[in-house]
Amino acid sequence: MNKILLLLTGGAIGTIARYGLSGLTHRCFKGTYPLGTLVVNLFGSLVIGLLWGIWENGYIHTNLRTFIFIGLLGGFTTFSTYMLESLNLFRDGETKMALINIFAHNILGLSFVFIGFIMAKELLNFIRS
Template sequence: MNILSVALGGGIGAVLRYGSSKLAHRIFETSFPLGILLVNILGSFLIGFLFSLFRIHKVSAPAELFFITGLLGGYTTFSSYALETMVLFMDGKTGPALLNLLLSNGLCLLAVLAGLWLGKIIFQPGSAG
């Protein structure tokens, strides 16, 4: 039941992310990735709101997995990252929270750069070297 809750929520969240991002791009007509920024902000707000609600009202594990891990995780993984980081801060674990901020942002940006570089070398003829 737990895996089904995550899978169903994740599928719905991914479709909502795609639709929200496309809608924002159509409305604001900008080359800035405003759609994804808005998705990340909304998803981060909603994950914090639902996390509080579910802790206070003790929701079932499948419901929490559907909404937080599945739906909002599929909508934006940034919201999960933001929640986990804030929970570390709230638990007084400032060092691990700051380390998570530094490593997640720094290493993920470097990983994207490395993937772009490797993809260019492998898939673009005559680009090696």
């Protein structure tokens, strides 16, 4: 039951944070490209990579990892929205924009996880020295 509460709480916080950051991005950068979803997913990728790098060394308790990785970041990032926005761009004849969206989420997302992981390793090395 404890894990369920961690997931519910983390998911709720992540969902509200996604709504806020995505909305802010859309208000600041108008246009047809769904930049808000990309910003949310890249930021979430960076954070999960950073925390993964720290957790790999045992610095994050299992319950905290469940709360953040599955709950908070699961509610924050959004694969289904990204897919729907890509499909809508194709439907609307924005093929180039749709392909950019797919490339950006996949290649940049993977890159941001890796960058976050490297940042964690460097941070831990700095703290230890």
